[in-house]
Amino acid sequence: MxxxxxxxxxxxxDDNAPRPASRLRRGREVAGWIAPSVTLALLPKCPVCVAAxxxxxxxxxxxxxxxxxxxxxxxxxxxxxxxxxxxxxxRSLMARAVx
Numbered sequence: 752m753x754x755x756x757x758x759x760x761x762x763x764x765d766d767n768a769p770r771p772a773s774r775l776r777r778g779r780e781v782a783g784w785i786a787p788s789v790t791l792a793l794l795p796k797c798p799v800c801v802a803a804x805x806x807x808x809x810x811x812x813x814x815x816x817x818x819x820x821x822x823x824x825x826x827x828x829x830x831x832x833x834x835x836x837x838x839x840x841x842r843s844l845m846a847r848a849v850x
Contacts, residue, residue, distance in 0.1 A: 783836050787829040794825055 795801055798818040805821070806812050813821070 780840075784833075787832045787836075790825065791829045791833075794822065794829075798822060 795804065798815050801822045802813050802815060802818040805818065
């Protein structure tokens with residue numbers, strides 16, 4: 752069913768009106784926030800634990816310096832993705848406020 756009645760006149764503003772976000776889009780947005788946040792929360796602080804987790808998950812052993820660099824890179828990647836998601840969200844909110 753169409754919510755618009757047949758006798759209503761369609762205006763230009765109807766085309767530019769923001770549409771509600773679909774469930775899939777909202778789910779992706781929530782997952783975008785959750786994935787890096789959970790990774791940061793569960794990331795071990797010691798490199799030995801990182802090396803052990805990599806060995807358990809893949810069966811490949813890595814050295815302690817490699818585990819240290821891997822942990823540092825994961826922290827930077829998670830923080831950067833959270834900053835990117837936050838900036839994108841703020842930009843969309845600012846665009847809505849202007850319109």
